[in-house]
Amino acid sequence: MDKTTCKHVYLFAEHREGVLLPVAVELLGKARELANALNEQVHAILAGKNVEALAGECIARGADAVIIAEAPELEFYSTEPHAQALFQIVTERKPAILLFGATTTGRDLAPRLSARLNTGLTADCTALDIADDGELLMTRPAFGGNLMATILCKEHRPRMSTLRPGVARPARRDNTREGRVERVNIRFDRSKFKTRILQTIKEERQRVDITAARVLVSGGRGMADGFTALEKLAAELGGEVSSSRAVVDAGIMPRERQVGQTGKTVRPDLYIAAGISGAIQHLAGMEESGYIIAINKDKSAPVFQVADLGIVADAARVVPLLTAKIKELRNNKNK
Ligand SMILES: Cc1cc2nc3c(=O)[nH]c(=O)nc-3n(C[C@H](O)[C@H](O)[C@H](O)COP(=O)(O)OP(=O)(O)OC[C@H]3O[C@@H](n4cnc5c(N)ncnc54)[C@H](O)[C@@H]3O)c2cc1C
Structure with a gap:
């Protein structure tokens, strides 16, 4: 042209x-x-x-x-x-x-x-x-x-x-x-025209695509055994669970939930990173999030450089406490 x-x-x-x-x-x-x-x-x-x-x-x-x-x-x-x-x-x-x-x-x-x-x-x-x-x-x-x-x-x-x-x-x-x-x-x-659409059947999906979620609770290798706790926290916040590539490679989460350079780019209002080191390839997919909370037991983890709030602690302990606290606050508000 x-x-x-x-x-x-x-x-x-x-x-x-x-x-x-x-x-x-x-x-x-x-x-x-x-x-x-x-x-x-x-x-x-x-x-x-x-x-x-x-x-x-x-x-x-x-x-x-x-x-x-x-x-x-x-x-x-x-x-x-x-x-x-x-x-x-x-x-x-x-x-x-x-x-x-x-x-x-x-x-x-x-x-x-x-x-x-x-x-x-x-x-x-x-x-x-x-x-x-x-x-x-x-x-x-x-x-x-x-x-x-x-x-x-x-x-x-x-x-x-x-x-x-x-x-x-x-x-x-x-x-x-x-x-x-x-x-x-x-x-x-x-x-x-070589093909013809006879019928479209919508896949039954309970999960929201992570790029559309307002709240993401994301887990890394340091929280690989704690995804049930992450699911509970996400449910309490009305959000979705996502992860780093390490967790996807380990077969714990599906590829569609991976955040980062070779995963999805997300921009939720709130991104909670639990047990994620903050490798450059992960940060590339989430650093534009509205508010970032990082939980990592290593205070020098790079994820803290992009976090608005950093918690240096064992995520396996912090996540259930956070979930319980949010539940309590919600219950008090509804009283
Ligand atoms: C070309 C290329 C593309 C890539 N694309 C992506 C991508 O799209 N997305 C992506 O995520 N990665 C990607 N990676 C991989 C990336 O470099 C990292 O290897 C990966 O992000 C690490 O995942 P992680 O943070 O879960 O694990 P790790 O780097 O192993 O970090 C685990 C963290 O958990 C902490 N920890 C351990 N136990 C606890 C605990 N009990 N409580 C709290 N903290 C704890 C540790 O201190 C550590 O900081 C890519 C790599 C390459 C080379």
């Missing part, structure tokens, strides 16, 4: 069951920031069936324009119909930058599209910035997470990136913002 004709920051606004995913709100915030630096506009792409109701939300959260592609073929996510829809929109509108959330959908759709558009994609970014010369700086872990690489896509357009959920600040809602809504008719080539 001729780079002199490409303009504006576009994002794929992912949604489910009539609401924008948190990552879409984060992308709107990031897109707004990039567009302001470039003096350009933010365009959100909404694909699906009956998605118009979400256009106002996109505008209130920073979009100048919302492009709506509605079709029965787009009701549920499927690679080929969505790739065709996005390909048509992108070739017609020529974005300078195109962003996706690094979700299962984004990770499936963005590479397919970048291959069709013959442009570069930097996947799983942890930071996006605009350089002084207007280049998009796309940063992501490289070489197995041992260093952070900043990647540029100088020659091809659009510059494409998937951004990890949780790394950008969600866009603030401003109901006074105005924007335009445009509809596009997608011309599908149905002969290329």
Whole structure:
């Protein structure tokens, strides 16, 4: 695509069951920031069936324009119909930058599209910035997470990136913002559809994804035998349990609960780190949390450098005491 004709920051606004995913709100915030630096506009792409109701939300959260592609073929996510829809929109509108959330959908759709558009994609970014010369700086872990690489896509357009959920600040809602809504008719080539969705069955899940939790009680190797106590504390606080990679590698917690560079980036209001040393790869995933409490028996553990409150003690003793105290305070309050 001729780079002199490409303009504006576009994002794929992912949604489910009539609401924008948190990552879409984060992308709107990031897109707004990039567009302001470039003096350009933010365009959100909404694909699906009956998605118009979400256009106002996109505008209130920073979009100048919302492009709506509605079709029965787009009701549920499927690679080929969505790739065709996005390909048509992108070739017609020529974005300078195109962003996706690094979700299962984004990770499936963005590479397919970048291959069709013959442009570069930097996947799983942890930071996006605009350089002084207007280049998009796309940063992501490289070489197995041992260093952070900043990647540029100088020659091809659009510059494409998937951004990890949780790394950008969600866009603030401003109901006074105005924007335009445009509809596009997608011309599908149905002969290329190789799969058909017959039914979608929702997985029964009791747990909240750790990137969406307001409170996280996280355990490390020093608390490897104490996850039942951590679960009780999390339940008392209305939060979720997460962990360091050491605990995941030991098979105690599932990978989806891992916080850190090769796990998830979290930003809860409260993060309690029990028996976690605070290795740089762990801190990378949680240091932006609102309030951090660290419990470690080693007073020189690096985790204390990012903690708002540090408790030097045996976490196996402190956690049940904390749980009991919170319960007591709650009971007193309810009396
Ligand atoms: C490329 C790469 C990517 C990585 N990605 C990640 C990642 O995404 N997330 C991640 O977490 N790690 C990651 N790691 C691993 C990371 O370097 C650390 O090894 C890991 O975070 C250590 O986990 P931990 O803090 O639970 O264990 P340890 O480092 O062994 O620390 C255990 C801590 O518990 C304390 N302790 C022991 N007993 C008690 C007790 N009874 N009460 C209180 N404190 C106690 C100890 O003092 C110690 O500080 C990565 C490493 C590499 C090389």
